Amino acid sequence: xxxxxxxxRVSISAFPDGMLMAxxxxxxxxxxxxxxxSNGGPVQPIRLEEGLKRxxxxxxxxxxxxxxxxxxxxxxxxxxxxxxxxxxxxxxVSAPGxxxxxxxxxxxxxxxxxxxxxxxxxxxxxxxxxxSRRTVTLRFPDISLDHTWNIDDLPWSTFQHPSKKKFxxxxxxxxxxxxxxxxxxxxxxISPSLPPETRKIHQASASGFLYLxxxxxxxxxxxxxxxxxxxxxxxxxxxxxxxxCVCISSALLLQIRALSGPHPDQxxxxxxxxxxxxxxxxxxxxxxIHGNPSGVDNTVASGGKAVVFKREDYKKPPTVTLLKNxxxxxxxxxxxxxxxxxxxxxxxxxxxxxxxxVVTNMMLEAIDKVTESAHxxxxxxxxxxNDPATLQHLGELIxxxxxxxxxxxxxxxxxxxxRELVDHAGAGWAKLTGAGGGGxxxxxxxxxxxxxxxxxLEAQLEAEGFELYQTTLGGDGVGVxxxxxxxNGSDEDGGEEIDQEKFLMAVGNEGVEKLVGVGVDETxxxxxxxxx
Ligand SMILES: Nc1ncnc2c1ncn2[C@@H]1O[C@H](COP(=O)(O)OP(=O)(O)O)[C@@H](O)[C@H]1O
Ligand SMILES: C[C@@](O)(CCOP(=O)(O)O)CC(=O)O
Numbered sequence: 001x002x003x004x005x006x007x008x009r010v011s012i013s014a015f016p017d018g019m020l021m022a023x024x025x026x027x028x029x030x031x032x033x034x035x036x037x038s039n040g041g042p043v044q045p046i047r048l049e050e051g052l053k054r055x056x057x058x059x060x061x062x063x064x065x066x067x068x069x070x071x072x073x074x075x076x077x078x079x080x081x082x083x084x085x086x087x088x089x090x091x092x093v094s095a096p097g098x099x100x101x102x103x104x105x106x107x108x109x110x111x112x113x114x115x116x117x118x119x120x121x122x123x124x125x126x127x128x129x130x131x132s133r134r135t136v137t138l139r140f141p142d143i144s145l146d147h148t149w150n151i152d153d154l155p156w157s158t159f160q161h162p163s164k165k166k167f168x169x170x171x172x173x174x175x176x177x178x179x180x181x182x183x184x185x186x187x188x189x190i191s192p193s194l195p196p197e198t199r200k201i202h203q204a205s206a207s208g209f210l211y212l213x214x215x216x217x218x219x220x221x222x223x224x225x226x227x228x229x230x231x232x233x234x235x236x237x238x239x240x241x242x243x244x245c246v247c248i249s250s251a252l253l254l255q256i257r258a259l260s261g262p263h264p265d266q267x268x269x270x271x272x273x274x275x276x277x278x279x280x281x282x283x284x285x286x287x288x289i290h291g292n293p294s295g296v297d298n299t300v301a302s303g304g305k306a307v308v309f310k311r312e313d314y315k316k317p318p319t320v321t322l323l324k325n326x327x328x329x330x331x332x333x334x335x336x337x338x339x340x341x342x343x344x345x346x347x348x349x350x351x352x353x354x355x356x357x358v359v360t361n362m363m364l365e366a367i368d369k370v371t372e373s374a375h376x377x378x379x380x381x382x383x384x385x386n387d388p389a390t391l392q393h394l395g396e397l398i399x400x401x402x403x404x405x406x407x408x409x410x411x412x413x414x415x416x417x418x419r420e421l422v423d424h425a426g427a428g429w430a431k432l433t434g435a436g437g438g439g440x441x442x443x444x445x446x447x448x449x450x451x452x453x454x455x456x457l458e459a460q461l462e463a464e465g466f467e468l469y470q471t472t473l474g475g476d477g478v479g480v481x482x483x484x485x486x487x488n489g490s491d492e493d494g495g496e497e498i499d500q501e502k503f504l505m506a507v508g509n510e511g512v513e514k515l516v517g518v519g520v521d522e523t524x525x526x527x528x529x530x531x532x
Contacts, residue, residue, distance in 0.1 A: 237434020
């Protein structure tokens with residue numbers, strides 16, 4: 001990734017009011033809504049009458065039949081549904097990374113976690129090619145991946161087989177081994193001349209894309225280039241994989257016109273439904289990239305804000321509770337720059353649980369209690385995030401949580417060094433965040449910590465090769481720039497288009513954010529978000 005060496009400090013912003021995002025809260029659930037077809041951009045939902053069979057929207061024409069406020073979509077046999085105009089304008093989607101404040105790893109085993117969106121983000125530009133082209137290209141320069149498939153060579157017949165076919169409204173909770181097998185030949189020829197470790201990263205990202213592309217698209221999908229850049233450090237515990245999966249899921253769902261909005265006056269419950277749909281498919285991408293995800297990362301990358309997340313039964317949707325009182329914590333985010341993989345760290349805890357089930361379960365249980373204690377405090381009516389005693393309580397929970405993660409075997413000497421420096425400075429309470437084994441640490445700073453103390457701590461951290469990030473917590477989730485055009489101060493027709501060349505040439509995180517107009521220092525009005 002384009003790593004900036006520039007010093008980045010953290011400030012945390014308050015959360016807007018919200019609602020529960022748990023599935024089934026919306027009056028339109030995935031089981032009873034469909035979407036009308038329009039000639040460009042996202043479309044409006046249509047309620048499906050009870051008992052009606054849902055037509056396929058993939059590769060067949062549909063005709064809306066208006067019936068009061070209820071409309072029915074009827075497939076026209078033998079007619080191809082136009083997925084999108086081959087030269088439909090380029091558009092961009094973007095999704096944030098996250099920090100887990102309490103509960104990582106335990107969350108994989110059915111316990112609760114508290115996590116919030118950060119303002120570091122991934123950006124995916126979708127550029128349609130002319131009708132004569134039959135290729136789909138991934139251009140992911142952060143990992144130096146550039147790969148093209150011939151659309152007609154892909155294993156559509158396996159993915160579209162009636163016994164296998166999944167629809168955009170389906171809940172997919174595990175990967176189908178036959179589909180994984182069918183993808184393999186199309187992943188094995190990626191970056192053949194690169195070292196095995198690099199190829200693994202390329203294949204992981206490509207598999208997340210391809211599984212979704214083959215599940216949601218059809219052989220009639222338009223030829224496209226998917227160009228992705230991210231300001232989230234990769235494999236550092238900040239949810240980079242979930243963020244790219246949310247981008248891929250939303251881009252593909254937008255392309256098949258399975259999403260309505262986002263638009264500013266969209267009711268919260270309708271936005272929730274759209275986010276749920278994006279999130280479910282992003283989870284499928286996460287399963288491809290890191291094997292056994294809890295779903296907390298993709299949930300935060302989809303919906304943004306800060307939430308308590310819990311998935312007790314993997315066959316069912318998780319419980320997601322919005323933390324509308326999440327405090328403006330003074331937070332320091334430090335990257336060890338020690339690479340690691342979430343897959344490996346999650347597997348380590350799985351192996352420990354197998355070898356020592358009683359002890360490991362007690363530690364996971366204890367982490368759950370830490371999360372619960374923080375949640376109870378944050379949700380109490382008298383909660384004051386600026387109160388030093390409250391900060392102390394949250395800080396002590398941070399330290400306990402870290403200790404338990406150390407016992408689970410997912411810390412790293414560099415994470416311990418960060419803790420040592422923070423402790424020595426008396427600046428606050430630190431823990432690893434995300435999968436550990438390297439990656440990032442978060443520190444809740446003590447109230448009243450002196451400016452000089454903080455400066456000297458930061459200087460020491462940087463001198464030892466750690467990287468400091470600036471971010472705010474609890475911002476927007478996935479957003480869309482459709483078309484990929486910014487006004488840039490002019491009311492002229494057309495505005496300034498974000499084309500592939502500009503996107504690829506933008507220098508560093510600041511260059512990308514400045515060009516695309518959303519991120520740590522940018523919030524351009526042209527971007528639209530599903531807000532619930
Ligand atoms: N900017 C990116 N471009 C392409 N692939 C990415 C990018 N960011 C993340 N990934 C994919 O996600 C993987 C990292 O996921 P993971 O190990 O879960 O770390 P993280 O904690 O950052 O989510 C990478 O190996 C790569 O396959
Ligand atoms: C360890 C875990 O709880 C968080 C992983 O976060 P990250 O991939 O390191 O950003 C795994 C998960 O929840 O899927």
